[in-house]
Amino acid sequence: MKIEDVVCTFCGCLCDDLVVEVEGDMVVNVENGCTLANKKFMGNNRLKTPIKRDGGNWKKVGLDEAIQTAAGILLDADRPLLYGWSGTHGEAQTIGVHMAELLGAVIDNTSTVCHGPSIMAIQEVGHPGCTLGQVKNRADVIVYWGANPIEAHPRHMSRYTTYADGFFLKEAFRERKVIVVDIRKTETANIADEFIMVEPGADYALLSALRAIVRGKGDVLPRTVAGVEKEQLIRVADICMSAKFGAMFFGLGLTMSRGKYKNIRNAIELTEELNRHTKFTISPMRGHWNVYGSNEVFTWITGYPFAVDFARGIAFYNPGETTSVDILKRGECDACLVVGSDPGAHFPGDCCRHLADIPTIQIDPHVNATTHLSRLQIPVAVTGIDAEGTAYRMDGVPIRTRKVIDTTYPSDSEVLDKIYQIIRKETGP
Amino acid sequence: MSELLIKNACVIDPLNGINGDVMDIAIRDGRIVEDVGSSAEVIDADRCLTLPGGIDSHTHVCGTKVNFGRYMSPEDMRAGRTSRNGSMHVTSGYSVPTTFGNSYRYSTMGYTTLLEGAMAPLEARHTHEEFTATPHQDMMANTLFDGNWSIMEAVREKDVKRAAAVVAWILSAVKGFAIKLTNPGGTEAWGWGEDVSSIHDTVPYFEVTPAEIIETMIRANELLRLPHSVHLHCNNLGVPGNYRTTLDTMNLVPDLNSRRQSLYLTHLQFHSYGGTTWRDIDSRSEEIIRVVNASPHIVIDMGQIMFGRTTTMTADGPMEFKLYMLHHNKWSNHDVELETGSGIIPVYYSKKSVVNCVMWAIGLELALQAKNPWQCLLTTDNPNGAPFVKYPEIIALLMSKRYRDQECALLDPRTEKRVPLMAIDRELDWNEIAIMTRAGQSRALGIESLGKGHLAPGAEADVAIYPIRTTEIDPSAQFQQVMAGFSRTMYTIKRGRVVARNGEVIVEGANSTIWVKPRVSHEYDLGNDPEFAKKFQQYYTVRMRNYPVQETYLPRGVCIETEADL
Numbered sequence: 001m002k003i004e005d006v007v008c009t010f011c012g013c014l015c016d017d018l019v020v021e022v023e024g025d026m027v028v029n030v031e032n033g034c035t036l037a038n039k040k041f042m043g044n045n046r047l048k049t050p051i052k053r054d055g056g057n058w059k060k061v062g063l064d065e066a067i068q069t070a071a072g073i074l075l076d077a078d079r080p081l082l083y084g085w086s087g088t089h090g091e092a093q094t095i096g097v098h099m100a101e102l103l104g105a106v107i108d109n110t111s112t113v114c115h116g117p118s119i120m121a122i123q124e125v126g127h128p129g130c131t132l133g134q135v136k137n138r139a140d141v142i143v144y145w146g147a148n149p150i151e152a153h154p155r156h157m158s159r160y161t162t163y164a165d166g167f168f169l170k171e172a173f174r175e176r177k178v179i180v181v182d183i184r185k186t187e188t189a190n191i192a193d194e195f196i197m198v199e200p201g202a203d204y205a206l207l208s209a210l211r212a213i214v215r216g217k218g219d220v221l222p223r224t225v226a227g228v229e230k231e232q233l234i235r236v237a238d239i240c241m242s243a244k245f246g247a248m249f250f251g252l253g254l255t256m257s258r259g260k261y262k263n264i265r266n267a268i269e270l271t272e273e274l275n276r277h278t279k280f281t282i283s284p285m286r287g288h289w290n291v292y293g294s295n296e297v298f299t300w301i302t303g304y305p306f307a308v309d310f311a312r313g314i315a316f317y318n319p320g321e322t323t324s325v326d327i328l329k330r331g332e333c334d335a336c337l338v339v340g341s342d343p344g345a346h347f348p349g350d351c352c353r354h355l356a357d358i359p360t361i362q363i364d365p366h367v368n369a370t371t372h373l374s375r376l377q378i379p380v381a382v383t384g385i386d387a388e389g390t391a392y393r394m395d396g397v398p399i400r401t402r403k404v405i406d407t408t409y410p411s412d413s414e415v416l417d418k419i420y421q422i423i424r425k426e427t428g429p
Numbered sequence: 430m431s432e433l434l435i436k437n438a439c440v441i442d443p444l445n446g447i448n449g450d451v452m453d454i455a456i457r458d459g460r461i462v463e464d465v466g467s468s469a470e471v472i473d474a475d476r477c478l479t480l481p482g483g484i485d486s487h488t489h490v491c492g493t494k495v496n497f498g499r500y501m502s503p504e505d506m507r508a509g510r511t512s513r514n515g516s517m518h519v520t521s522g523y524s525v526p527t528t529f530g531n532s533y534r535y536s537t538m539g540y541t542t543l544l545e546g547a548m549a550p551l552e553a554r555h556t557h558e559e560f561t562a563t564p565h566q567d568m569m570a571n572t573l574f575d576g577n578w579s580i581m582e583a584v585r586e587k588d589v590k591r592a593a594a595v596v597a598w599i600l601s602a603v604k605g606f607a608i609k610l611t612n613p614g615g616t617e618a619w620g621w622g623e624d625v626s627s628i629h630d631t632v633p634y635f636e637v638t639p640a641e642i643i644e645t646m647i648r649a650n651e652l653l654r655l656p657h658s659v660h661l662h663c664n665n666l667g668v669p670g671n672y673r674t675t676l677d678t679m680n681l682v683p684d685l686n687s688r689r690q691s692l693y694l695t696h697l698q699f700h701s702y703g704g705t706t707w708r709d710i711d712s713r714s715e716e717i718i719r720v721v722n723a724s725p726h727i728v729i730d731m732g733q734i735m736f737g738r739t740t741t742m743t744a745d746g747p748m749e750f751k752l753y754m755l756h757h758n759k760w761s762n763h764d765v766e767l768e769t770g771s772g773i774i775p776v777y778y779s780k781k782s783v784v785n786c787v788m789w790a791i792g793l794e795l796a797l798q799a800k801n802p803w804q805c806l807l808t809t810d811n812p813n814g815a816p817f818v819k820y821p822e823i824i825a826l827l828m829s830k831r832y833r834d835q836e837c838a839l840l841d842p843r844t845e846k847r848v849p850l851m852a853i854d855r856e857l858d859w860n861e862i863a864i865m866t867r868a869g870q871s872r873a874l875g876i877e878s879l880g881k882g883h884l885a886p887g888a889e890a891d892v893a894i895y896p897i898r899t900t901e902i903d904p905s906a907q908f909q910q911v912m913a914g915f916s917r918t919m920y921t922i923k924r925g926r927v928v929a930r931n932g933e934v935i936v937e938g939a940n941s942t943i944w945v946k947p948r949v950s951h952e953y954d955l956g957n958d959p960e961f962a963k964k965f966q967q968y969y970t971v972r973m974r975n976y977p978v979q980e981t982y983l984p985r986g987v988c989i990e991t992e993a994d995l
Contacts, residue, residue, distance in 0.1 A: 005975055094562075098518070123500075123503055124759065125759045126501055133971075134620065134765070138620055168634070296555070299496050300496050300528045302527060303499050303506030303527050315506070315510065315519050315521050317503055396552065397970070
């Protein structure tokens with residue numbers, strides 16, 4: 001059976017035009033997907049039952065026992081951390097936030113090691129953005145800064161930017177100019193009209209130089225800035241200012257390199273300057289398929305997009321203090337629930353050591369690096385394959401993911417709700 | 430079966446012509462009834478003011494831009510926070526509270542029904558998710574059509590029926606309630622960083638004018654027999670001299686509906702400015718209200734500003750950029766492909782700014798000069814003019830000349846020469862306030878027949894009991910009591926259940942979402958239309974099949990089906 005208009009739950013592009021062929025409870029073919037999508041839909045190394053550590057070994061346990069154990073660990077903890085959330089649907093994220101509220105826990109999502117600095121910059125200066133279709137239909141200048149979509153978001157360029165057909169562009173690929181800024185010549189840089197090779201860690205200076213030129217103060221610049229010739233900077237600024245519609249996309253190359261949120265602030269302020277000349281937007285290349293959803297859900301319930309601490313009863317937010325890496329590094333939390341992410345593969349060594357020291361519970365379909373740090377893992381259905389739910393694309397467009405096969409795995413929401421109900425009963429009304 | 434009897438209620442129910450009678454109200458299973466049995470739970474209202482539940486006909490509380498207002502403003506989140514308390518979740522925020530914060534604060538002020546002012550169809554699912562998390566009010570969504578490509582093409586072809594068909598498909602798909610036009614044509618122009626500056630400017634590429642969009646949509650709205658009229662945010666919001674645009678717009682409006690207005694003009698305060706620059710801005714409320722008074726087919730809301738900090742948010746993207754150029758604080762913008770735009774900036778309205786003082790005066794003048802309170806409803810365009818928690822202050826200002834004089838003495842001294850407010854003696858009465866905060870909204874939104882905004886048998890049992898004895902206080906002098914009384918109900922009753930008492934929400938809510946589904950003939954069902962489908966195949970980034978909001982997002986949806994003339 002072929003199912004059309006299937007939503008891919010891999011990256012923040014959230015492509016919704018996949019055609020998936022299923023036989024029984026197996027996906028046998030995927031059309032329109034990138035290699036990441038194909039692997040996601042066709043892969044089959046899922047954990048079969050919940051597993052719990054028993055001395056040095058793992059033992060299989062039933063779902064009910066696993067849920068009781070998880071609830072018990074969280075109820076026993078003084079300062080639990082509920083981490084992850086970008087690889088699950090919004091309904092599960094909602095339960096997670098309410099659970100954190102009851103437990104007086106810290107709840108944080110993967111933005112903490114990803115676009116957290118972008119959020120902090122937005123909180124300082126705002127965010128002139130748009131939906132991806134606005135770029136597709138109008139943009140004649142595209143900038144990728146510290147991002148390599150060909151490898152990380154393989155269909156970004158064909159669906160939304162460079163190669164996408166747009167209403168106001170008759171021959172999109174020829175009419176659009178692509179500017180790539182990176183520290184090395186990536187696959188994406190190879191197709192750029194202008195490739196700016198910036199010295200590692202010097203993005204802030206480069207952005208400041210471009211702002212100076214846009215403001216008409218280019219005279220103050222030296223011959224080269226951040227390893228880039230002034231002539232090229234002037235050329236690039238001219239391209240941007242004469243765009244009918246320009247769209248900048250930035251990745252972790254800008255967010256997580258030296259300067260962090262100050263880089264993003266500078267990029268946003270450059271975008272704002274460009275708006276005095278033409279139309280320009282800026283957007284983060286969000287990684288996980290529903291990391292933006294976790295920011296949205298956290299925000300409408302707590303007021304903050306990530307790193308929310310309920311220990312004081314109210315919602316408290318202070319990145320650097322209430323962010324997961326900092327809490328783990330200080331050895332502060334005494335239990336951790338990981339949902340839909342793999343901190344074991346991404347967090348600093350000290351943090352991983354602490355996760356291994358405390359009771360860590362993982363809710364995830366697959367064995368991953370975090371499994372090795374955990375005491376309990378509960379496998380669940382994969383949203384977008386055998387569970388449905390809400391996801392927010394990198395530009396904020398909400399899409400309901402489809403369920404294409406039936407399996408016996410419970411969804412994230414089902415498992416979390418069972419844990420939540422136990423906690424609710426124990427903690428009163 | 431659950432029964433409740435409210436005894437000794439001093440009832441003002443303008444839709445039923447009741448003005449201050451002391452009576453009992455009987456409720457069974459969520460509806461007002463003639464009487465109940467002796468075992469009914471009894472509430473003694475003790476001759477306090479009892480009104481139908483409040484209805485806000487224009488507020489921004491849920492959806493993409495509201496949530497972005499929170500996301501970008503941790504300083505606002507810190508400015509209002511409460512911890513978990515009984516059935517109440519944690520809340521954060523002052524001008525853009527979290528969904529539960531909005532819901533609890535509205536509920537403790539006696540509000541039980543809200544119209545979200547602007548929902549982009551492409552992002553409707555988000556609005557509905559937040560509706561579910563705003564549990565103490567029944568919700569409706571104004572749906573944005575100001576820059577919709579299919580609409581503008583129909584307008585260009587002068588095809589009202591086609592425009593109506595587009596509205597029908599989209600409203601049904603996104604579970605919207607009414608047609609909203611925000612700076613019609615201007616949001617599409619903003620896709621190129623431009624705007625329109627009069628209702629006769631043409632929109633780039635589409636070659637239609639705002640006037641043509643507005644007129645076509647008013648007619649399309651009536652073809653679809655929608656409960657509400659077109660809900661318009663005029664062009665040129667916030668621009669000195671914009672009262673001319675507003676007058677031009679009002680002159681376009683045909684009188685097409687005998688039950689309600691044919692056009693609802695929202696937050697008119699922002700559209701009643703004279704002068705040519707910020708230096709010589711003055712009030713043109715008199716010119717505006719003269720036309721309103723002569724046009725029973727027009728309803729407006731105030732869009733009052735109140736001094737202090739707030740956050741502005743609107744689908745009017747170009748306006749927000751202009752405002753940013755003045756304030757230089759922070760600016761967010763979010764264009765929505767093929768449909769609309771939006772922008773957000775924080776602001777501080779100051780008594781030391783003559784511009785802000787003029788704005789403050791204009792809102793009050795509109796309400797005080799409108800002869801018919803059914804035509805001028807009380808709003809702040811929450812949170813644009815002020816957070817809705819300021820409503821009690823506005824009520825007090827409208828009811829007391831003395832309070833206004835006291836406030837006017839604190840304004841920039843240049844204000845007096847620019848506004849007529851100081852010469853207006855009128856003080857509104859309790860009945861007029863009841864009209865401007867619930868009965869008028871019910872009629873204007875066309876939800877009277879659902880049992881909203883009144884207390885006759887058959888009505889929804891949404892009731893607000895305020896600790897105010899209207900016979901014992903003189904609002905003209907005791908405006909502080911008026912303010913305190915409207916800030917906190919003794920009881921807020923939603924669908925027959927006490928949900929809030931003395932400022933505390935005591936149960937978990939279970940709201941409904943009211944949406945509209947116009948029934949059209951097969952010929953006008955755009956689900957089968959290749960030209961309409963092409964928009965999704967080629968230009969939207971979401972497939973047509975993934976666009977509609979599934980009913981699972983409306984756990985207690987109330988669908989109003991209309992029989993369209995199509």
